[in-house]
Amino acid sequence: MSVLAYLVAVWLFVIGIYGVITSRHLVHLVTCLSVAQSSTYVLLLGIGYRDGGQAPFYSDIETGTPVVDPVVQSLALTDIVVGATVTALLLALAVGAHRRFGSVDPDELTSMHG
């Protein structure tokens, strides 16, 4: 099954966005967004994988040994850390919304509509 990893990425994205759409709790919403975001890691690392490829570190293996793609690993690693702080920012917004509206249900933040 040569596309299973890619299908996992599609599934994570779709189920994450579905959670965002139907969410009744802001913390749940932020977590669903993280699930959708993690699909990009699966997709990137899946594209970069090579059968029999070594980890892209030439400290223990001969230079020139076939390795998996290090570019996608670099993309995923910076995004994991940056994504975690952005999640923290969204959670801080959720705390603020709870303070302002007394609810964490996105449907009850109605005074935002004027």
Added chain:
Amino acid sequence: MTPRTRAIAGSIALAVLGGVMVVAVFGLEPFGHYPGPYGDLVARIVPDQRQATALVSAITFDVRGFDTLGEEFILFAAVCGAAALLRARRRERGDDAPRPSRPEPSFAARTVGGALVAPVLVLFAYVTLHGHISPGGGFQGGVVGAGALLLAYAAGQTVRLKRGGTMAALEVTEAVGGAAFLALAIGTLVAAGAMLQNDLPLGTAGMLLSAGTIPIGNIAVGVEVAGGVALVLAEFLEHALLEDPE
């Protein structure tokens, strides 16, 4: 729009989107057949021209260094935003508002938490400093470093997270790390003619002092991430302490 209609409309839209994506992934290279060429080019060029054995760090801080500068500012802005939002609450209550006392941590939490702080800080330094040689680097190391603060908190050692104390120290740590990476970018722009051009002596691959600017970038980002993540955690913990247990 009621939640029910929204769920139905969303499901239809997602079914279409998911279907298109499934069709799309069947057009990709089969799993395990990496098409290249960038990863292969980096694997060929970096060990030779940069004396770095860790290709991932070499990409993050050299090949894609300018992009990392942008990511760093996203991180910095997100941390500032989270801290500012959480502080609004503290201003409402006043800095000197009596805070509910926290239950004393258990003996086990105090012992294990306290005993692990120093080893975790050493691990932070190790992972960050060896980023250009082995798996690790500033981003990973920074998160490990922030973990040391959580352990100290679990051990009950940071009761006084007040402004002027721990918070200010964490703010300065984050800012110094961010400024150091910016200084590296501007310094290389002035000295070498291109931003983040690796123009320092490269040394021998596998040595601690090698790979030119890559370990400097690792250290700067490690300090910034450690300060930033620890600051966000401390702000959330402080926020939780302000809430009256009801």
